[in-house]
Each structure stands twice: as structure tokens, then as C-alpha cells.
Amino acid sequence: MRYKILLAGDGGQGIQLMADIISKTVFQADLYITSVSNYGLEQRGGASLNYLQISDKPIGYPKFRKPDLLIVMSKQGRQRTEQNQLPGVETLNFEYYNGILEKENIKSQSLNVLFIGILAKILKEKKICNEKEIFVLLEKRLGKKTNWEENKRAFEIGYSK
Amino acid sequence: MKESKRDFITGAEVVIKACRDAGADIMYGYPITPTCEILSGWINEGYASLQTEDEIAAGFGVCGAVLAGQKAFTASSGPGHILLQDAFAMAEGMRLPFVMIVGQRGGPSSGTVIYSQQEVMLSCFGGNGEGMRFVYSPSSLNELYSLTRLAFNDAWKYRFPAVLLTDGYMLKTTGVIEWEKIKDVENSPTFTRLSDGANVHWPNIYTAEEELYEEVMVMNKDYKKAASKVAKAEEYLTKDAKILLVAHGIVAASAKEAIVELRKKGVKVGLFRPTTLRPFSKKQFDKAASNKSVKKILVAESSLGQLARIVHDEMDPEICKPFAYLQKPALGIEIEDIYNFVLKNNK
Numbered sequence: 001m002r003y004k005i006l007l008a009g010d011g012g013q014g015i016q017l018m019a020d021i022i023s024k025t026v027f028q029a030d031l032y033i034t035s036v037s038n039y040g041l042e043q044r045g046g047a048s049l050n051y052l053q054i055s056d057k058p059i060g061y062p063k064f065r066k067p068d069l070l071i072v073m074s075k076q077g078r079q080r081t082e083q084n085q086l087p088g089v090e091t092l093n094f095e096y097y098n099g100i101l102e103k104e105n106i107k108s109q110s111l112n113v114l115f116i117g118i119l120a121k122i123l124k125e126k127k128i129c130n131e132k133e134i135f136v137l138l139e140k141r142l143g144k145k146t147n148w149e150e151n152k153r154a155f156e157i158g159y160s161k
Numbered sequence: 162m163k164e165s166k167r168d169f170i171t172g173a174e175v176v177i178k179a180c181r182d183a184g185a186d187i188m189y190g191y192p193i194t195p196t197c198e199i200l201s202g203w204i205n206e207g208y209a210s211l212q213t214e215d216e217i218a219a220g221f222g223v224c225g226a227v228l229a230g231q232k233a234f235t236a237s238s239g240p241g242h243i244l245l246q247d248a249f250a251m252a253e254g255m256r257l258p259f260v261m262i263v264g265q266r267g268g269p270s271s272g273t274v275i276y277s278q279q280e281v282m283l284s285c286f287g288g289n290g291e292g293m294r295f296v297y298s299p300s301s302l303n304e305l306y307s308l309t310r311l312a313f314n315d316a317w318k319y320r321f322p323a324v325l326l327t328d329g330y331m332l333k334t335t336g337v338i339e340w341e342k343i344k345d346v347e348n349s350p351t352f353t354r355l356s357d358g359a360n361v362h363w364p365n366i367y368t369a370e371e372e373l374y375e376e377v378m379v380m381n382k383d384y385k386k387a388a389s390k391v392a393k394a395e396e397y398l399t400k401d402a403k404i405l406l407v408a409h410g411i412v413a414a415s416a417k418e419a420i421v422e423l424r425k426k427g428v429k430v431g432l433f434r435p436t437t438l439r440p441f442s443k444k445q446f447d448k449a450a451s452n453k454s455v456k457k458i459l460v461a462e463s464s465l466g467q468l469a470r471i472v473h474d475e476m477d478p479e480i481c482k483p484f485a486y487l488q489k490p491a492l493g494i495e496i497e498d499i500y501n502f503v504l505k506n507n508k
Contacts, residue, residue: 027337032336034334036330036334041274058337058339060414060415061411061414061496065496065498
């Protein structure tokens with residue numbers, strides 16, 4: 001089994017937090033995972049990527065061209081992953097999910113948490129890990145920060161998609 | 162080593178653990194991506210360190226600490242690595258066990274900040290000498306740990322400086338390290354300390370040409386002797402290989418995965434992976450390359466031929482096999498790249 005996820009957006013959108021929560025949960029499930037971040041010199045505003053690979057066997061090379069799942073969180077993220085947008089790649093685009101957040105009256109800052117919810121659903125369906133374990137880590141990281149209630153709802157909305 | 166069977170940690174954290182387990186007393190350094198986390202992580206652990214004003218000072222700091230009997234090391238990249246070669250060459254001349262962790266980034270100059278394989282020549286032959294240093298190129302997190310330990314041990318055992326040649330992908334990847342798969346080793350003892358007040362002439366400069374010539378020839382003899390023990394390479398499915406792929410470091414990890422897929426298609430391809438780029442495992446390479454089954458040799462690397470240059474220089478000139486090159490300076494070489502390249506050359 002090998003499942004490849006590419007997260008792409010802008011610095012400051014919480015891409016690396018998403019990767020951190022997902023990868024730590026998968027590691028706890030006794031599987032192999034690699035997570036490699038890729039960004040430029042900017043602290044904020046530049047493109048920010050993370051290549052995640054999950055496997056039941058040791059993983060050699062941490063990067064890949066063709067993901068199974070591509071999560072595009074910004075226009076810049078889309079531009080930066082042009083070479084990865086290949087036939088057969090399941091792609092989740094930020095425009096659609098920002099629309100959902102808007103309808104629910106949740107700020108777009110919770111977009112990464114909504115995608116964590118979607119990932120929790122996908123990974124549960126693939127029997128990789130449990131959504132509850134992802135949520136526990138998420139709460140640990142964000143539970144005491146502002147907008148936690150909104151983030152919690154964003155996670156639930158993502159998980160229900 | 163760790164008590165847990167496996168950890169999920171970054172390459173930089175692996176390096177810190179390995180340096181500590183190797184008995185390193187102090188780190189001198191100046192931060193530069195992608196090796197910043199080695200310096201900051203080392204400091205955060207509360208280990209002795211000195212953040213110097215630049216890499217030149219860091220390098221000579223290592224030399225001084227080693228002369229005083231400490232296991233010292235540094236870490237740097239790209240333009241910082243260039244500056245460190247000054248002190249590194251002095252360590253070569255004075256036979257000091259100097260360990261330098263290099264996280265290759267794109268070049269020339271400041272280039273890019275994450276990844277490349279363009280510091281091979283600088284690591285192997287960067288000084289104004291004959292390149293009498295050991296250069297290790299790990300290909301996985303497990304090996305990043307074991308080769309860091311080995312770099313310290315070999316440097317102190319044979320008294321030559323050593324480079325642990327990594328890159329930003331390897332240092333910044335968070336992955337699973339399995340301690341059970343890593344053999345623990347005993348540490349080489351540190352250099353004999355100079356007693357206080359001792360007056361020892363330990364030169365890095367000579368008055369007469371003849372004097373230096375003698376010194377370099379002794380060094381060369383010692384290096385050759387050490388090289389026979391230090392040079393290492395891994396072969397993967399080379400016995401019946403029609404195509405011999407040569408790659409090092411993280412590109413070799415990509416190559417291995419491509420080979421698994423190519424073998425499923427019936428393509429007879431194997432990998433020769435030098436784990437030390439200097440000294441190069443010449444005998445082992447010549448044997449693998451001269452194997453009758455090998456029809457073509459492919460060299461894949463994230464530079465414009467720095468590995469290929471070493472291969473050609475070291476290879477027995479009587480081995481006549483066609484070569485092809487996959488060269489992507491400053492770019493990662495993905496599994497698909499190698500897969501397609503091998504298929505193209507398998508006609």
C-alpha cells in the first residue's frame with residue numbers, strides 16, 4: 001500500500017500544520033510515513049508545499065511527481081503544482097471549499113482544518129487511521145487558540161464531505 | 162541509541178542524535194538553510210555550542226577544539242560550505258579529525274535553499290590539497306544516523322577530516338527511523354590531549370618544498386591505507402543487470418524504488434551506490450561495471466556530472482561500456498524520471 005498526498009498553498013495557510021497532524025497520527029498507527037516540506041525564502045506569502053507518503057513498507061524517496069490526492073489551497077499553490085496535475089490525480093480545489101466555509105459563516109482561515117477533516121475521512125475509509133486520533137492531535141494543537149469553535153466546525157464539515 | 166523501537170523525526174534530528182551518540186562534545190556553526198535545524202536543535206538540547214560570526218570562524222573553532230582534545234563538528238551548506246573549506250583544508254594538512262555535516266543546496270553561490278547534489282566536488286576536492294578526506298553519502302534516515310557515527314569514528318581513527326554529505330530533502334524530511342535496524346558501534350577515542358604547558362610544534366606551513374613533499378607523501382600513504390577500509394558501496398540487484406545505474410544519496414533512494422518497478426516489467430537493471438564518494442570504492446565498481454551482463458552504465462544525479470566525473474576518473478580505463486547521463490542540477494530526481502530514463506536506454 002502506498003498513498004501519496006500533495007498539499008499546496010501559501011505560506012501562513014497552515015499547510016505544514018496539516019502535514020504534521022496527519023503524519024503524526026499515521027506514525028502512531030504503526031505505518032511508515034514521510035513528510036517533506038518545500039517552500040522558498042519567504043516566511044509568509046510564498047508557495048508552501050508538503051509531500052506526504054503513507055505506506056505499510058519503508059519509503060525510500062520522499063518526493064513524487066504523481067500524487068493520489070492533490071489539495072490545492074491557493075492560486076499560487078495551483079501554479080506551483082502544474083507538473084503534478086496529471087490524469088488520475090484526485091484534486092480538491094480551495095474555491096469550492098471556501099464557498100462552503102462562507103455559507104457556514106466560518107472564516108477562510110479555517111480552510112486547512114476543513115481539509116484535515118476531509119483527510120480524516122479519506123484515511124479512515126482507507127483503514128489507515130482513525131478520525132478521532134486526528135482530532136485529538138488537532139485539539140491539542142489548536143484547542144486553546146482563538147477560533148477553536150470555528151475550527152472544530154470546519155473539521156466536522158470536512159469530515160462529513 | 163534510543164529506547165523506543167522507532168521514531169518519527171526529521172533528518173536534522175537524526176544528525177543531532179548521531180553526533181551526540183558519537184561522543185561529540187561541541188558544535189561550532191553559523192546558521193544557513195537547510196542545516197539551521199542542526200545548529201538550533203543542538204543548542205535547544207543544551208549541548209555545548211558556539212555560534213560564530215561566520216563559517217570561517219566556525220571551521221577554525223572546530224580545528225582548535227580538536228587540537229584541545231574535543232570531538233567537535235560543524236554543519237553548513239552552499240556558500241557557508243565554501244568558507245568552511247579553508248579550515249577543512251587545514252584539518253587535512255594537520256591530520257585533524259574534523260567532521261562537517263553538509264546539507265547541499267542549489268548553486269552556484271546562494272542558489273536555492275532546499276536541495277541539490279552540487280557540492281560533491283567541493284566536498285571531495287574543495288581544498289588546496291589532494292582531497293585526502295572521507296565523504297559519506299547517506300541514502301536513508303537510518304543510514305544518515307549510521308554514517309554520521311561512522312564519519313566520527315573514521316575521522317578519529319585515521320585522522321583525516323570527514324564530510325557527511327546530505328541535502329535539504331534528507332534533512333527536512335520527517336520520516337520513520339527504525340533503531341532495531343541500526344547496528345550500534347563503539348566510538349573511537351578522542352585525540353590525545355596536549356597537556357597544559359606542553360610545547361608542541363604542529364605545523365600547517367612548511368619552509369622547504371622538500372619538507373612538504375615528504376609530508377604529503379606520508380599523508381598519501383596513510384590515506385591509501387585508510388581508503389581500503391573506509392571506501393564502501395552498496396550493490397542492489399547487480400548480478401544479472403544489463404543496465405548498471407549509478408547514483409548516490411537521496412537520488413539512489415529514488416533509483417532503488419524505480420528499479421523495483423522496472424524489474425516487475427522484466428528490465429534487468431541494478432544499482433551501484435557509492436556510500437563513500439571519497440574514497441570511491443574503485444575495485445567494487447570495476448567488478449560490477451566489467452560484469453559481462455552489463456551493456457550500459459547510467460549515471461543519475463542532481464548536478465551536471467559531478468558524480469559522473471568521479472566515476473570516469475576512478476573506473477579502470479580498460480572497461481569499455483557505453484554511458485548515458487541523467488543530470489538535473491538543483492532539481493530532485495523522481496522515481497518516474499529514473500524509470501523513464503532506464504526504459505529509454507533499454508532498447
